[in-house]
Amino acid sequence: MDDRTEQLNRAFAALADPTRRDLVARLAVDDATVGELAEHYDMSLQAVSKHVKVLGDAGLVTRSKEAQRRPVHLDADVFDLMSTWIERYRRRAEERYRRLDALLAEESDRERESEAEAS
Amino acid sequence: MDDRTEQLNRAFAALADPTRRDLVARLAVDDATVGELAEHYDMSLQAVSKHVKVLGDAGLVTRSKEAQRRPVHLDADVFDLMSTWIERYRRRAEERYRRLDALLAEESDRERESEAEAS
DNA sequence: CGTGTTGTCAACCCAATGGTTGAATAACGT
DNA sequence: ACGTTATTCAACCATTGGGTTGACAACACG
Numbered sequence: 242m243d244d245r246t247e248q249l250n251r252a253f254a255a256l257a258d259p260t261r262r263d264l265v266a267r268l269a270v271d272d273a274t275v276g277e278l279a280e281h282y283d284m285s286l287q288a289v290s291k292h293v294k295v296l297g298d299a300g301l302v303t304r305s306k307e308a309q310r311r312p313v314h315l316d317a318d319v320f321d322l323m324s325t326w327i328e329r330y331r332r333r334a335e336e337r338y339r340r341l342d343a344l345l346a347e348e349s350d351r352e353r354e355s356e357a358e359a360s
Numbered sequence: 361m362d363d364r365t366e367q368l369n370r371a372f373a374a375l376a377d378p379t380r381r382d383l384v385a386r387l388a389v390d391d392a393t394v395g396e397l398a399e400h401y402d403m404s405l406q407a408v409s410k411h412v413k414v415l416g417d418a419g420l421v422t423r424s425k426e427a428q429r430r431p432v433h434l435d436a437d438v439f440d441l442m443s444t445w446i447e448r449y450r451r452r453a454e455e456r457y458r459r460l461d462a463l464l465a466e467e468s469d470r471e472r473e474s475e476a477e478a479s
Numbered sequence: 480c481g482t483g484t485t486g487t488c489a490a491c492c493c494a495a496t497g498g499t500t501g502a503a504t505a506a507c508g509t
Numbered sequence: 510a511c512g513t514t515a516t517t518c519a520a521c522c523a524t525t526g527g528g529t530t531g532a533c534a535a536c537a538c539g
Contacts, residue, residue: 246378254376258497259365262445269452276515288498290517295496310515317457320450326381327446331439333388338436377527395485407528409487414526430486481539488533496525503518509511 248300249326252319255299260284261292265315268302272312367419368445371438374418379403380411384434387421391431 242250255261264278279289293313296302300319304311361369374380383397398408412432415421419438423430 242378249381250376250378253372254496256446257369257373257376259361259369260497262368265449269449269456274515275517284497285499286515287500287517291497294517315449315453315456317450317453320446320453324443324446324450327375327439327443330384330388330434331436331443334434334436334439337388337434373526379527393485394487403527404529405486406488406530410527413487482537483539484535484537486534486536489531490529492527492529494526494528497523499520499522501519504516505514506516507512507514509513 245322248319248322251295251299252301252323255295255301256323258292258295260289261296264289264292264296264313265301268313268315272314274310274312278313364441367438367441370414370418371420371442374414374420375442377411377414379408380415383408383411383415383432384420387432387434391433393429393431397432 256265260282263281267273267278267281275290275293276286278293279286282289293302296313297304301316303314303316305314375384379401382400386392386397386400394409394412395405397412398405401408412421415432416423420435422433422435424433
């Protein structure tokens with residue numbers, strides 16, 4: 242499996258968890274340490290640390306190495322990748338929906354014609 | 361957990377699997393039956409059926425009831441939801457990145473000034 | 480009718496995930 | 510050097526997830 246595929250695997254999987262999406266939402270406001278983040282959740286610090294690790298492995302988040310206070314920072318790149326993927330198929334689905342719509346309109350045109358003939 | 365949250369849970373989880381993303385890619389070209397889809401994968405029909413079910417539960421895909429041939433059809437709505445979510449945080453992350461960039465530029469300005477003073 | 484085709488259900492297996500607690504590590508102030 | 514603070518590692522447990530095979534259901538066609 243190529244690298245890009247695995248990155249998408251990890252990124253989508255990371256965001257499938259509501260706690261992690263919430264972490265992302267918080268980090269979008271400002272960088273924060275694991276400890277600070279953990280205060281907002283009803284789970285152990287270790288659990289939050291694990292969640293942050295998952296986000297990190299997915300490349301959604303980076304950490305500055307200035308240990309002691311090593312804040313977590315949101316990174317835009319992988320969001321780009323996901324966004325591109327989704328947009329691609331969203332557009333195609335919509336496109337095909339519009340075409341189906343047109344097709345149905347055509348068909349009901351034909352039906353109306355038949356009815357006109359029948360009358 | 362509200363409904364929208366669970367929908368995002370399921371949608372992201374659904375797309376975390378490369379087989380399911382590939383199914384989406386195929387369905388973006390044209391509707392297809394489970395059997396047709398299964399031909400392209402090195403796994404049992406039942407496994408593909410399960411994958412399609414997961415996509416269905418996530419609302420990414422619908423099935424027309426015209427039994428015998430009941431094709432799977434891509435649906436755009438949930439893609440919208442995901443796209444909106446991701447775009448929101450992608451924009452914020454980029455915004456914060458640009459600001460950091462500006463901040464660093466300012467700092468190196470100051471450094472250059474100090475060096476100029478020192479010389 | 481019965482038969483073939485298509486799809487789903489059920490039970491099972493193994494790996495991965497999300498949580499726990501307790502111990503270990505790393506950097507900092509004194 | 511020492512203890513404090515912040516974070517991670519390790520072991521464990523329960524649940525979910527992706528895959529298998531085998532039996533079943535639904536429908537079209539002869």
